[in-house]
Amino acid sequence: MSLAGARFRELLIGILATGHCVRFPALGHSMHPAIQHGDLVTLAPLGDRRLSGDDVVAVVRNAATRQIMVHRVRRVNNEAVETRGDALPSPDGWFPRAAIIGVVVRVERQGKAVAWRPTPWSRLRQAVRHALARGKGKS
DSSP states (O other): OEEOOHHHHHHHHHHHHTTOOEEEEOOSSTTTTTSOTTOEEEEEOOTTOOOOTTOEEEEEEETTTTEEEEEEEEEEOSSEEEEEOTTOSSOOEEEEGGGEEEEEEEEEETTEEOOOSOOHHHHHHHHHHHHHHHHHTOO
């Protein structure tokens, strides 16, 4: 899920830098089914929060364009995180902690809060889906 519009991105970064939360509609399908196109996503500043593989973060993925994506943390080390969209077959790569501008704290769909953290069943479905997608490419 990418956030479009340079003005919106700068506003988002600025608000989070002041310690406030930001709420906006999700764009795209890379986080399906956890976060769907049109869901309302609330981001909070990262601060000193310890990240885990269940967290969904907003990352500045390109410093020059300030392009922002909202994807799930896949792995964490002391200095960086690897992210991937739930619906994508491969990781986005590693990003320094300084590139993370916020963490998802709430997702709403049709006016109701929805669970965006994975359950054991959703993890199994995702693993099967990715295995099947990889298998289609082999002949």
